[in-house]
Every structure is written in C-alpha cells, then in structure tokens.
Amino acid sequence: MINNFSFALVLVIRFKRFFVMNLEKIVAVSGAINGLFKVTANRKNGLIIEDLDTAKQKFASSRLNQFTPLETVGIYTDDGESTELKVVFKSMLEQLEDNPPIDVKASAEELREYFKDILPRHDEQRVYPRDIRRVIKWFTILNEKGLLDRSEESIEETEEKAEE
Numbered sequence: 001m002i003n004n005f006s007f008a009l010v011l012v013i014r015f016k017r018f019f020v021m022n023l024e025k026i027v028a029v030s031g032a033i034n035g036l037f038k039v040t041a042n043r044k045n046g047l048i049i050e051d052l053d054t055a056k057q058k059f060a061s062s063r064l065n066q067f068t069p070l071e072t073v074g075i076y077t078d079d080g081e082s083t084e085l086k087v088v089f090k091s092m093l094e095q096l097e098d099n100p101p102i103d104v105k106a107s108a109e110e111l112r113e114y115f116k117d118i119l120p121r122h123d124e125q126r127v128y129p130r131d132i133r134r135v136i137k138w139f140t141i142l143n144e145k146g147l148l149d150r151s152e153e154s155i156e157e158t159e160e161k162a163e164e
Contacts, residue, residue: 025039027068028138030065031060032060035051036052043059052145071086076123077119077122077123083122088119088135091118092139095118101114104136104137111129111132115132
C-alpha cells in the first residue's frame with residue numbers, strides 16, 4: 001500500500017538534463033515503523049527494509065505500514081503540474097551553503113519563505129507546512145548519510161541504461 005501524503009505522482013520528465021539521485025530504493029515508512037529506509041526485497045505481504053543508520057534489515061508488513069517510494073513523490077506547482085522530489089533536492093543542494101535548510105520546528109511562515117527560495121512555483125494551497133517539514137527532514141537525513149548524488153546525466157543515457 002502506497003501513501004502519497006499530499007504530494008502528486010510524477011510521471012513525466014520535462015528536462016533535457018536532470019539531477020540523478022538514487023531514490024528508487026528509498027521508501028518513507030509510516031505506521032508501526034516510521035522513517036526512511038532502503039528496500040532490500042519485496043514480499044507479497046510487505047517489504048524487507050534496511051535501516052539507514054544501522055544497516056540492519058527487518059520485515060515491514062503492508063498490513064501495519066504504509067510505504068511511499070521517494071522516487072514517486074512530487075511537489076505540486078502553481079501551474080497544476082508537479083515537480084519531482086529529486087529536482088527539489090537538487091535545488092536544496094545547490095543552495096545548501098547560501099540558504100541551508102531551516103529547522104523543521106520553525107513556524108509555518110518561515111517554512112513557506114524558505115520553500116519559496118527552493119521551489120518558487122510551488123502551489124501554496126496544496127503544499128502544506130507539514131509537507132515542507134517532511135521534505136526538509138528527508139533531505140537532511142539523506143544528505144547526512146551521503147545518499148544524495150550530485151552528478152548529472154542526460155535523459156538518453158538514463159533511458160539506455162533502463163533498456164539494458
């Protein structure tokens with residue numbers, strides 16, 4: 001069972017060059033177990049996940065937990081479309097020195113101001129402060145663990161790899 005929070009699924013890549021991050025194996029788990037985990041295997045009744053801190057594996061039942069693959073998360077924009085999470089993370093990485101992520105306990109107004117610098121066209125009616133907090137928290141965790149790849153790759157190269 002996949003929970004999309006208040007984010008949209010992103011199905012179309014609109015950029016000639018895009019930021020490559022290995023988000024395909026990272027899931028946000030909520031329920032009996034909470035946090036970000038790496039998926040190591042699928043089972044018919046859940047996932048085997050690996051803790052990002054300890055690298056210990058455990059089974060997470062789909063009856064007790066909801067799984068959101070980070071590669072499917074998108075942020076609503078004011079034109080009715082959405083922007084992939086990896087594009088938002090790219091912007092956060094580019095601004096890391098000049099505009100570091102603010103504390104997730106900051107007020108809604110401060111969160112909104114920070115996010116306007118990161119993604120100026122986000123839809124303020126559909127992207128809530130809790131969503132911004134979640135994105136900042138995810139970014140912080142992944143960046144501290146060194147899981148955000150700073151390389152770029154063209155779409156054609158990625159498609160060729162997918163075909164192999």
